[in-house]
Amino acid sequence: MANNEQPLRQAVQFLKLPCLPHEIVDQEMRRLQKMRIKGEIGDTVLFVTHPEIVTIGPRARKEGVEIPSSYASAPVDRGGSITWHGEGQIICYPIIEWKKAGEENVAVVIRKLEEWIISALESLGVNGRRDERMQGVWVGDNKVASIGLSFLHWTSRHGFTINYDTPLGRVEELSGCGLGQAITTSLSALGYEIGENDLHAALFSSISSIDRDASEMEHVADLASWMNNS
Template identity: 55%
Template sequence: MINMRKVNILTFPREKHEKIDSLMRELQIRRINEEILDTLIFVEHPEIVTIGPKAKKENILPPKEFKSKFVDRGGGITWHGPGQLIVYPIFKWDLKDEVNTQLIIKKLEQWVISAFRDLNIIGDVDERMRGVWVGGNKIVSIGLSFLKWVSRHGLSINYDTPEGRVELLQGCGLDSGITSSLSARGYNITRIDLERSLLNSIYILGREID
């Protein structure tokens, strides 16, 4: 039987990106030092667009109407706001089959696809961009950074975002309108539904709830 790593769960209703970013940095160092278990954060942010190094280098910026912030995760620009569940795994990925960033991203994709399946949603990957897609629209974005194989940042899942906001952006370099939400695809899913399904499928990451 595979040994599962224990995971601690932290859940916040809605917090500013700056506050959670500071918390992630603290937890990352504590995880490196073996002071804490792997930790999974669930949260939503007030509206903000984060800009990764790729977008900054290519000068792909959001419209001025959006509050924005430069971050050090992989990827381009990503919208955050109400109706989007953010999932931050502060995990130590140093097991034999984990020390590879592409394999880690694939694991995270399969985790979400499994959780979606539990909600009768068919999710898949798409060669156009990493993440999870539903019916030709990108619903889940993934962007990570690592320090000594402990991850920071994570996944954003658009389940019921305000109409037209996430669609307005060229998310992660895709044409506007490609990134969308589950509600726009006709699914009536709550944040509680998503969290429950993700936790039910966490074994896919080789983890179990402490």
């Protein structure tokens, strides 16, 4: 391959998936992570939504955080506490090798992802920020984006969520990380009318915030088939 083609070969591939159960995507993420480590695929970002479920990280399990019985839940191996998933939320799972200069620890990667989200929101007219209370992205006094990662050979799995139009009360009822109820909410609850496609496009366009380039966004109905053909 010619040298002038190298940046395209290293660019991030975006895959837009349909709404899929968390357990299915979790299994396929593990396979993608191993494929990335072996060099069988390049850096890949998944956009997906899940039917309603609350994922519970190791810290929440250790602290005995209780999930209301009206929510389905599942344990996960990412950082962070509890995260709601469901309608009106985008999920971004970056299967990325973090070995560029300066990417020497998890805190740096978290800050890069926060900056990516903040840049995407800014392009949509939303002033996002960090908050010392908890990693993620906040708008005013409310948290709208959560981040939790898992690494193998410095390649990430899991990722982040952005709540844009979640059913009123479903996110707000949950209390994790000592934040209390009603701290985590959605952009629509804060008065912003932003859709799923808007956020996907904004994240795609602002990938340079994490020192990467984007190649293309592909709609994929069957991720397992896509992996088998890669």
